[in-house]
Amino acid sequence: MALAKPTQDATDARLDALSIPQDAGWSLAARQEALGRLKLMGMPHRRDEYWRFTNPADFNAVAPVAAPPMDVSDEKPLYEGMEQLRIVFVDGVFDPEASDDLAGEGIEIARLAEAGRADIHWARDLYGLLEARGQSPVDRPLCALNTAFATDGVLIRVTGKVSRPVSIVYRHENATSDAILHHVVQLTEGAELTLLETGCVAARANTVLETDVADHATFHHVRSQGRNHDRRAATAGFARLGRQSTYKSFTLTANGAMTRNEHVVEFTGDDATAHVAAAAIGDGADDPFHNDDTVFITHNAKNCESRQVFKKVLKNGAVGVFQGKILVKKDAQKTDGYQISQALLLDDDSQFLAKPELEIYADDVACSHGSTTGAIDEEALFYLRSRGMPKARAEDLLVLAFLAETLEEIDDEDIAAALNERLAAWLDRHAS
Amino acid sequence: MLKISNLHVKLEEEDKQILKGVDLELEAGKVHAIMGPNGSGKSTLSYVLSGREGYEVTEGTAVLDGENILEMEPEERAAAGVFLAFQYPVEIPGVGNMTFMRTAVNAQRKARGEPELNSADFLKLVRAKAADLQIDADMLKRPVNVGFSGGEKKRNEILQMAMLEPRMCILDETDSGLDVDAMKLVAQGVNALRDPNRAFLVITHYQRLLDHIRPDVVHIMSNGRIVTSGGPELALEVEKNGYTDLLAENA
Ligand SMILES: Nc1ncnc2c1ncn2[C@@H]1O[C@H](COP(=O)(O)OP(=O)(O)O)[C@@H](O)[C@H]1O
Ligand SMILES: [Mg+2]
Numbered sequence: 046m047a048l049a050k051p052t053q054d055a056t057d058a059r060l061d062a063l064s065i066p067q068d069a070g071w072s073l074a075a076r077q078e079a080l081g082r083l084k085l086m087g088m089p090h091r092r093d094e095y096w097r098f099t100n101p102a103d104f105n106a107v108a109p110v111a112a113p114p115m116d117v118s119d120e121k122p123l124y125e126g127m128e129q130l131r132i133v134f135v136d137g138v139f140d141p142e143a144s145d146d147l148a149g150e151g152i153e154i155a156r157l158a159e160a161g162r163a164d165i166h167w168a169r170d171l172y173g174l175l176e177a178r179g180q181s182p183v184d185r186p187l188c189a190l191n192t193a194f195a196t197d198g199v200l201i202r203v204t205g206k207v208s209r210p211v212s213i214v215y216r217h218e219n220a221t222s223d224a225i226l227h228h229v230v231q232l233t234e235g236a237e238l239t240l241l242e243t244g245c246v247a248a249r250a251n252t253v254l255e256t257d258v259a260d261h262a263t264f265h266h267v268r269s270q271g272r273n274h275d276r277r278a279a280t281a282g283f284a285r286l287g288r289q290s291t292y293k294s295f296t297l298t299a300n301g302a303m304t305r306n307e308h309v310v311e312f313t314g315d316d317a318t319a320h321v322a323a324a325a326i327g328d329g330a331d332d333p334f335h336n337d338d339t340v341f342i343t344h345n346a347k348n349c350e351s352r353q354v355f356k357k358v359l360k361n362g363a364v365g366v367f368q369g370k371i372l373v374k375k376d377a378q379k380t381d382g383y384q385i386s387q388a389l390l391l392d393d394d395s396q397f398l399a400k401p402e403l404e405i406y407a408d409d410v411a412c413s414h415g416s417t418t419g420a421i422d423e424e425a426l427f428y429l430r431s432r433g434m435p436k437a438r439a440e441d442l443l444v445l446a447f448l449a450e451t452l453e454e455i456d457d458e459d460i461a462a463a464l465n466e467r468l469a470a471w472l473d474r475h476a477s
Numbered sequence: 478m479l480k481i482s483n484l485h486v487k488l489e490e491e492d493k494q495i496l497k498g499v500d501l502e503l504e505a506g507k508v509h510a511i512m513g514p515n516g517s518g519k520s521t522l523s524y525v526l527s528g529r530e531g532y533e534v535t536e537g538t539a540v541l542d543g544e545n546i547l548e549m550e551p552e553e554r555a556a557a558g559v560f561l562a563f564q565y566p567v568e569i570p571g572v573g574n575m576t577f578m579r580t581a582v583n584a585q586r587k588a589r590g591e592p593e594l595n596s597a598d599f600l601k602l603v604r605a606k607a608a609d610l611q612i613d614a615d616m617l618k619r620p621v622n623v624g625f626s627g628g629e630k631k632r633n634e635i636l637q638m639a640m641l642e643p644r645m646c647i648l649d650e651t652d653s654g655l656d657v658d659a660m661k662l663v664a665q666g667v668n669a670l671r672d673p674n675r676a677f678l679v680i681t682h683y684q685r686l687l688d689h690i691r692p693d694v695v696h697i698m699s700n701g702r703i704v705t706s707g708g709p710e711l712a713l714e715v716e717k718n719g720y721t722d723l724l725a726e727n728a
Contacts, residue, residue, distance in 0.1 A: 423530070428567035431527050432581035432637060433555035433588065442580065446571025446620075 052087040055105045059088055062107045063194045068161025075173035079192035082177065086186040095183055098366040098398045099337040103277045103303050104187055109223045109249030112275035112302075120470060122214075123243050123269060123463055129212040130154075132199055136217060136247045137224025139197055143214075151205025151236070157198035157227055168200040168229050175255040175283035179309035183341060188281045188307070191253040195227035198253075203236040203262075210265075215244035217273055222247035228254045232262035234287075239457070240264070245271030250278045260287040260314055266294040267460050269467065274300045274332035281307040286349070288314030295455050296323040297464050299471045302333045308340045312349040312377070322354040322454035326444075326468065328475045329362035329395065337366035338386075344377035344407075353384040356451050358444050359395035360475070370402040373410055380405075382412035389447045390420055391440075441472040478676040479503045479526075479546075479559075479645050484537035486518075486525050495521045497701035498537070503645065506673040510687055511680045512712060513698035514720045519680045520564055522698075523649045527561040528554050541645065555581075556588035560643030562634040564650040564680075569621040574633070577621045578603060578640055585641060606639045610666050627654030635666040646670065647678045652686035664689030684716035699724050 048056065060083075065076050089101040103110055132154070133143035139156060147154040153167075160166065173192040179185060199213060213228070224247035232238060236259070246252060258264050270278060278301060284292050298304050310319045319342065327334030342351045357365035367386035388397030399416040421443055429439035445468055455461040480503075486496035495518045503509050511519055525532050526539055528551035538545045546554050569577070583593040594602070607617060610632045622630050631651050638646055648667070652660050667677070667690050679690055687695070687709065695711040696703045699720070704727040705711070715723060 422569075424567050425569045427529050427551060428563070428569065429577070429581070430551035431529075431555055431561055432577075432641065433552050433585035434581055435552050435584060435588075436550070438580065438584060439552075442572055442577075443569070446569060449571040 048087040049090075052090050056084065056087045058107055059105060059190070060084075063190075065193060066196060070160035070162060071164050071166045071169040072157065072160040072172050075169070076193045078177070079173050079189045082180060083186055083189040083193060086184045086189065089186050093184070095339055095368060098368070098400075099305055099335065103249070104251065104279050104305070109221060110275070110277060110302075111220045112217070112248035112273060112277070113220045114217050115245070115273045117272055123467070124212065124241065124460065127459065128209040129241065130209055131212050131214055133214045133216065134197070134224070134226065134246070136219045136222035137196065137226055137250065149207060149209070151203060152207050152211070152238070153202040153204075154211070155200045157195060157200060167202055167231065171229050171231055171255060171257055172227070175257065175285055176253060176281070178285070178311065179283045179341070185281060185307065185309075187251055187279045188253055191225055191227055191251050191281070195225045195253070198227040198229065200229045201238070201240070202231045202233070203238045204233045206237040207239075210239035210241050212241040212243065215242070215246040215271065217245040217247055217271065217276065220248055222249070224250045224252070226250070226252045228252070230254065230256040230264065232256070232258050232264055234259045235261045237263040238265070240266045241460075242266075242268040243271075244269070245273040245276050246278060248276055250276070250280070252278070252280045254280075254282045256282065256284040256292065258284060258286045258290040258292050261289050262287065263291040264293070265456060267455055267457075267464075268295065269297040269464060270299070270301060270304065272300050275302050277301075277303040279305045281309065284310045284319065286310065286312050286314060286317040286319055288316060288346075290314065290317045292317075292319040293454065293456065294321050295451070297467065298323065298325040298336050299467065300327060300332070300334065301336065303335050305337045305339065308338075310341070310351065311343040312346040312351070315347040316349065317346065318350045320352045320454050322451045323356070324448045324451040324468070325357040325365060326448070326471055327358070327363035327365070328360045329364075330360070334359070334363035335366070336364070338368070340369040342371045342382070344371070344373040344380045344382065346377060348379040349377065350381040351383070353386075354451050354454055355386040356448050357388045357397060358391065358448065359388055359397060360391040362394040364395070365397045366399070367397070367416065368400045369414070370404065371412060371414070373405040373407050373412065375406040377407045378409045380407060380410040380412065382410065384414035386416045387447075388418045389444065390418060437476050441469070444472060445469060478505045479539060479541050481539045482537055484522075484525070484539065485535045486521060486532050487535055489531050489533045495701055496525070499701070499703055501696065501703060503676040503678055505644070505676050507693045508671070508677040508679060508690060509694045509696065510692035510712065511678065511696045511698050512682065512684070512715055515682065517698045518701045519698055520649055523561050523647045523680060526647060527551060527559055552584070552588070555641070555643070556585050558644035560638055560641055560646050562631070562638060562646070562648040562651050564653065566622050566630040566634055568623045570623050572621050574619055574621050575603065575617050578637060581637070582640055603640060607636055609669070610636050610639075610662060612636055628656065628659035631655055631663055632659070632666070635663055639666060639670060644674060645676050645678070647680070649680045650682060651679075652681055652683065660686060661689060684712045687712045697723060697727070
């Protein structure tokens with residue numbers, strides 16, 4: 046099928062401005078295939094079913110909208126004092142000086158930008174694989190674009206239990222930076238890893254994380270997308286889960302003119318668990334805030350548990366979007382699927398658009414989903430104020446309480462507490 | 478301490494007058510009780526004094542230390558020393574009971590220009606007071622009132638009162654839903670707070686709470702007014718004969 050004219054034009058213009066890296070080495074074939082996929086799909090359009098609530102124009106544009114870097118020196122870096130293996134990217138460019146030695150017990154770390162050094166690499170079989178699988182039944186052109194043109198990324202292979210988290214730290218210093226990063230994580234049987242991602246990647250970022258979780262392996266992922274107001278980010282996490290494996294991903298989005306976070310999770314082995322959660326908070330008073338979570342969970346194995354908890358706090362015209370689908374295939378009996386998406390609107394100007402979907406072909410499953418939009422509970426507010434809390438303080442407490450359920454999805458209490466502090470600081474800065 | 482004069486209150490949303498001229502003077506060191514049939518306006522009085530929205534004061538004042546508290550925000554009234562033990566304490570999922578109490582205590586201290594309590598001092602204080610009310614560590618950790626039994630909620634109200642040390646304590650049907658043991662515990666908590674500098678307004682439907690918290694003055698409220706006042710014997714009369722005779726006499 047030929048692409049519609051505007052889509053063809055947008056795709057041509059975007060592709061003209063991009064090129065597959067010179068020394069793509071072992072990644073070349075996967076990149077070429079991805080480019081082929083992208084050409085067939087074309088860039089996303091408002092007419093596309095999964096772009097109805099979010100305008101892809103900023104991601105389609107040849108050049109990014111400028112986003113002045115934000116001075117965040119008033120806050121201590123997240124997780125300071127916690128043991129971690131730091132990998133730093135500044136505007137999408139690896140910073141070896143600021144990064145730790147990319148080595149550790151039970152873990153192999155390489156960079157995509159070094160792919161040219163070898164034709165054979167463990168990541169060759171994975172790079173772009175889960176992204177390609179995730180293109181059906183829903184097109185994800187931005188992700189194909191990412192696989193084709195990513196300039197760098199971290200490739201992590203875990204064979205044991207890694208004692209300290211791998212921490213990817215992003216810094217944004219250039220107002221017109223445009224980053225495309227593609228990370229691949231492979232957890233072999235029984236392996237365990239915590240991956241942290243922190244900070245604003247670039248003025249415009251397109252990031253993909255592919256995670257292959259083998260049988261009995263465990264992956265924890267905690268991400269905080271920084272505080273920059275003007276940045277645009279399209280991210281996608283693709284995961285494949287083996288037997289009795291565990292995958293837990295949490296994202297905190299505070300600020301950001303445009304955020305599209307996609308999660309595509311597929312259960313391929315029985316008795317596995319996948320939890321995806323996110324807390325978003327945005328104030329549209331001085332800068333726009335648009336936050337879109339789009340999730341697709343495919344149960345293709347028996348007795349697996351999926352859980353999605355998404356909450357958004359929206360203020361002064363901020364917009365939140367949630368599109369979540371649980372697909373339970375015919376043989377995925379005993380599936381336990383739970384999905385909740387909720388928005389707390391702090392005024393009448395903000396809006397939450399939700400599209401929860403269940404598609405079930407197995408007959409012995411327990412799946413539930415719910416979506417709610419509400420305001421601050423006046424009874425609770427009065428109760429707190431009657432105990433002497435000023436209105437603003439009481440509202441903050443209720444906002445944090447609303448988001449608490451998402452933070453509970455993080456197993457590590459120190460990490461959850463650090464993020465909760467970030468939320469409290471955000472509320473202090475945005476006191477009305 | 479608190480002088481309520483000619484208080485008229487209607488619902489904000491409806492054309493319904495609920496309080497029709499309440500006069501009441503609550504003195505420091507004294508316990509006043511208000512009794513009355515359901516729907517007579519007792520809870521409304523307690524809410525209006527603590528600043529809940531939805532009510533409109535059409536006439537009258539409630540003066541505490543020379544200031545009309547009816548013009549203050551709820552938190553300002555709290556800082557001035559007004560405390561309401563709710564008839565139906567509110568459940569707040571996601572807010573830990575301990576965090577809630579510490580935030581409240583420190584907010585009031587701050588409003589009064591007193592230094593805030595640090596975590597260690599606060600913890601020590603709350604543990605001691607919780608023990609008196611047989612509130613265990615688990616109840617302190619759980620979200621505010623969530624999953625609490627009726628009795629636990631009421632004890633939690635008294636714990637907050639003990640922590641905040643208000644000067645004007647208003648208790649709305651604190652005895653409802655309590656068994657005898659729980660009621661004794663709550664009454665002990667209240668009696669421990671009795672002080673020459675503190676005034677109490679105890680709202681109750683039944684006389685039994687007043688066996689444990691001995692009132693100095695008893696008022697009977699009906700249809701938005703105080704219809705008669707007397708000593709503790711008035712409560713006994715209600716207990717014996719019900720409200721009907723009493724109200725008929727004072728009609
Ligand atoms: N928010 C409200 N909306 C509608 N009616 C109310 C409201 N608050 C109080 N009322 C009415 O006012 C009257 C007094 O109620 P209340 O103060 O709760 O009485 P009491 O506590 O003595 O039982 C009742 O008729 C009650 O239905
Ligand atoms: Mg009542």
